[in-house]
Ligand SMILES: Cc1cc2nc3c(=O)[nH]c(=O)nc-3n(C[C@H](O)[C@H](O)[C@H](O)COP(=O)(O)OP(=O)(O)OC[C@H]3O[C@@H](n4cnc5c(N)ncnc54)[C@H](O)[C@@H]3O)c2cc1C
């Protein structure tokens with residue numbers, strides 16, 4: 067058994083492959099540890115209620131909403147549970163496809179969508195349209211860039227499967243939400 | 244940001260979790276078990292829940308069990324809905340679970356949290372309520388296994404500090420013909436107007452459980468009985484709908500009358516799917 071009493075204490079956490087020392091309260095969510103303690107502001111606070119996905123990170127390759135996680139679930143673990151944020155992507159294919167397809171407007175939702183789609187690429191590169199739409203429903207884009215987002219995801223998956231992306235001028239599709 | 248402080252405990256056995264709960268409760272700490280955290284974190288953030296301690300139960304091996312043994316399929320309470328969908332061993336459960344919340348949040352929400360939590364609807368309970376499922380718990384008075392339906396009437400009756408460890412479903416039940424549908428109003432990902440789960444029993448009779456009508460899931464022997472008999476699916480659904488609760492949830496998703504209409508429609512759909520028109 068492991069326990070942490072109320073109040074601040076130092077713990078070790080692994081983010082983007084790097085072990086970091088953080089000071090935290092057991093009641094801190096991963097979202098705030100990333101942003102306020104580690105300066106990784108890519109994960110955004112939106113609803114903080116699990117609805118919008120702006121805070122999405124990868125945990126062992128699985129997209130998860132960092133506003134719903136306690137940082138304590140990730141500290142002092144051997145082997146460490148890997149947390150990846152958008153800062154860890156660093157020019158990945160998913161970022162190139164988002165740029166190419168204009169899959170954002172204001173950009174507030176973008177890092178959350180990038181992590182979601184990176185998780186999809188790693189886990190389900192064979193996903194069809196229905197499945198990728200089901201994944202995309204986890205996040206909200208208030209600027210409603212949904213059609214462009216779907217094209218970007220299709221571009222990512224086509225690359226992953228080794229096919230040339232179908233077209234830079236895709237046909238319109240219905241919004242996901 | 245969660246405004247209050249609490250202590251955090253990661254436990255490795257069910258007995259240890261229960262002992263820690265007891266000790267913290269005796270110390271006036273108001274502990275809560277912590278699984279997927281989707282309810283604990285969101286309600287604590289709003290100050291609607293103010294635990295002095297959270298006891299993480301996700302690392303308890305028997306609460307992560309998944310597989311067949313002794314003619315039953317066993318599923319640990321700390322597994323996520325995504326785990327159960329991925330496993331796919333019980334199609335009815337997978338179909339209900341894949342409409343709860345959204346793809347990412349289903350990697351958080353646990354089966355035990357959905358059954359034992361206080362947030363409305365608890366859709367994952369519907370299949371277990373219909374099946375001859377058992378629920379295994381550990382509490383201050385020890386281990387207990389009981390028929391799920393004997394402990395669940397829309398709300399799971401747990402003693403303070405009693406932990407749900409696992410559920411089990413007879414192999415035969417998982418093969419029975421089943422049907423599930425979730426009707427939402429504002430969005431595809433949403434709380435239900437009405438969710439129905441239906442199972443055709445060995446004797447051929449259709450049993451149903453519904454969520455969305457009341458804050459708790461709903462079942463009624465009288466409603467099930469009214470589904471039997473002559474007439475089209477629509478006729479029988481009409482007769483059965485008379486046994487829906489007298490008062491239904493009324494909110495921005497739908498009026499009580501609209502929910503009643505949708506419930507009758509999905510009852511007819513379930514009968515058609517399982518018995519023909
Ligand atoms: C974005 C979002 C969308 C949602 N959509 C839906 C939906 O469509 N349908 C639906 O039904 N629900 C929905 N919910 C509610 C969600 O299902 C509940 O929040 C969830 O079931 C709680 O499970 P958890 O594992 O996260 O529990 P936690 O938050 O960890 O715990 C919830 C409660 O259950 C208790 N508990 C947890 N595990 C156990 C156990 N093994 N034994 C005894 N007690 C236990 C805890 O002490 C706590 O009181 C949604 C929630 C969110 C955040």
Ligand code: FES
Nearest residue numbers: 112113114119133
């Ligand atoms: S901020 Fe986490 S889901 Fe909206």
Ligand code: FES
Nearest residue numbers: 171173207208209
């Ligand atoms: S680009 Fe503005 S919220 Fe998505």
